Amino acid sequence: MNFGPLIFLGVFFTMACSWFGMIVVPQLQIGGQQPVKLEATGQMYPLPRAGLAQQGAAVYRANGCAACHSQQVRQGPPVFDVKLNDLGTNAAQVADIARKINHAAGAPLPGKNIWRTPVKKDADAAAKRLTDAGAKAAVVIVPTGADIERGWGARVSVAQDYLYDQPLMLGSRRIGPDLANIGARKPGADWQLWHLYNPRLITDGSFMPAYRFLFNEVPRRKDAPPALGALDKTLVAKTFPEPAGETVTDIVPTAEAVALVAYLASLNPDAPLFEAPAPVPPPPAAPATNTPAAVKP
Amino acid sequence: MNAEPQASAPLAEAAPKVGFAAVPIWLIILTALLGYRGCMYVDQFGGGFDPKVYTPYASFKQLDDLQTKDANAEMIQRGKRRYNETCGQCHQAGGLGTPWQFPPLAGSEWVTAPDPARLIRISLHAVQGPITVNGQQWDLIMSLNAITLGISDDDLAAILTYIRQDWGNKAPAVTPAQIAAVKKETGDRATPWTAEELKAVPLK
């Protein structure tokens, strides 16, 4: 029995199917994605990373950070909050309606959530009842899920978020926490740098390896001025006591460390999109792609 | 324990012999069942093969319903479309009309009056005869109106809202309820209005 040609054709055909369905069709669908204009702010999303953050991505890649850290937020079905923005002129009637909508709710206050429901239609109807009574009410979409409750992101991650990631390092395991929005989650560049230098100075019992090769340890006499760009020790004063002798050691981040932290600061996909509705985030204090102000390379 | 074949046992033939037992029928049925499950799964969670649908959401329609929509903006969009299909033929897309033939809507006091009672009457039954628009004298023969065109109250409200809020006009929106009220007041009137008649209509 010689089915050589048949096997050859079949093998070719099955692979061609998978190749077409899993590579060609997705490429046609989302391969040509472009930045979109956000309705809320009028800005384009996503914005390309600044040069320093782009260099930091290369440090992230070279050291294989993605082996332990994922960069994707999972989400469950959203719920809807009926939010009372203003009581209006007829406060008594509004309060009455609010109590009818949610028996457990106390006295309605402006800016308070009256009710949470998984059904958009119900939330809309409730908001309409309040609006008809003269109050100002709005329905706010709230994405759910453990990742979002942990504060790892505002909404589900979608293709649009990764348009400028090259290479794309989504990660497949969470040996460490997800980093999708680390830029918004942690206090600042100093925190990140200390954490990279030795995570156990910041978090007791952290399992993250130290990345001390990203820092120079510069000894100096105690009365000499600190080295240029040395990290501020007040943040870790408790866990990093100064030695008693004449010399102290300054911890100076290398250019790689500064770039890596700039990259981490640039991670914050929170813009509401059509495919991933979310509440409009508060405007950032400074553009996220910029170098953290505290760092002087 | 020592019944296992030795590594260098001579192999008599190049390939092992094969039997020809049939594929068990239950395996084929199981394959079909799992295949059916796969199709159902893709149908339920696949989002209709739409590139905009991501996992917690099931369909484009669901996502579309979730968008925070500005009801007024949507009404104006619809009004603009309907206006260009009907009124815009004479009054022009920019609302400036045509000199000596069709009066302008942009900046017209008839359009932008806070109470739309007169505007609704004009649009429902048309207006004829001498009239002052933007300080200019016109002698009108308005041939089309909403009733003869069969424009619904909803659409007419959208059109009127549009012409009252575009081209620099800033007047409150018109609701379908206001149009229905005017229709009730005017009954089965079919003749166009004159400027005098309109001026007799009280404004709130």
Place this chain on the structure above:
Amino acid sequence: MSASPTSPQNSPAEAEASCRLPLLVFFGGAAFWLVAASLLGHLASIKLHSPSFLSHCEHLTYGRLYPAAMNALLYGFASSAAFGVALWLVARLGRVAVPQPWLVAFAGKLWNLGVLAGVAGIIAGDSTGFEWLEMPRYAAVPLFFSSLFIALWTLLAFHRRAERGLAVSQWYLVAALLWFPWIYSTATMLLVCHPVRGVMQAIVGWWFTNNLQTLWLTPMALAAIFHFLPTLAERPLHSRYLALFGFWMLALFGGWAGIPASAPVPAWIVSVSNAAAVMLFIPALAVGLNIVNTLRGGPKIVGCAGGPFCFLRFAVMSYVVAAVAGAVVAASAPGAVAQFTWLKTALTHLNLYGFVAMALFGAIYEILPRVTGADFCRKFMRAHFWLAIIGTVIHVGALAIGGLKQGALLGDAAVPFHNVIKTSLHFFRVATIGELLILVGNLLFALNVVGLFVKCARKCCGAQMSCCAAEPATTGGAK
């Protein structure tokens, strides 16, 4: 080189002898990279246990060691050994001598050099950042061309076979030899050479990692199983039709699985992939049924003495268990409990160690003595077997249970993330013990292969035979 290219009619012994030189290169390289992968992998594991270990050394971060270990295992060991098994099966089943075997041996050397460059590149920080494709471009290009050459040359030998009838093993290996250059070139082109944008990179990456397992290593391991298990059991294979059915199910659905349930890609890609992952249960079931029915009622071979047969039988069990577990995980995908946890690692390792590596061990233990005329040390082989299966069971079992626990805790936002990791690392410690057993077993395997090469060299040189010339180069490669 007793084969003359114009007359492919050969006795099985002559045909087998023709691939001696390439096999020494492939299997020697495989043994070396297996040990290297185990050592790198173990070093990586230690870094998870004591995070300050080696933290001064830039080149030994976990994120470099673990990918280096996986690449050494996938390309250095598994793929290299698979090439060798394919070549031998083609020669033996087709009764055809491999033409110009030194060319294949040369390509095999190039392959090993490519892996060396790749692993060194990852450790030096040149990783591409794509899982299982971390090897930088300067390694990927020689790897692609040598694999293309090896595949084409093996297919050429297959084409010239004297025995025209096709055995079950041949379907699998011909298919895999066609698939591998396709998937490897697609992934390298679209990720490393002319990168696609954004999430498309992840899609191509998942497609590749899945296919590397499902459509390259799996069919190669199955080719070895379908040849050696019935032969060693001295029983006819139960059903050709069942084997055919399993083969086409694998071919049809294998290429579609692999996109994780939580991927940030349009939902249809995830759900289609999920449906296919569940379907992959069918080919595993077909293989399992076929092998069980083949072995049932044969000569008394239930007792296992740790020989090649035992390796192959354990491989079948692992394959079925991994496929069932994979299907169950996929079927429960809407909950996505298993995402981002050790469970995924457990299933991958079960597939790679428990199934692919075990099948390849069995094949190598059977093939090498036949082509060299020297014997393996049976004691080492037996010790390797027991270490490997006990190690695999402990390693995979601990990771799987730890992964499930980790998934459950990850899904509960009330549990701080630190506690999630603390809990899962308890299981990881147990898994490392299993890994250590596997490492010792792999060392014994490598020693055994080296010992066989030495024996062969002594024997051949004493008798002034032809294989002598090949020896120094090959053992050099294995060290």
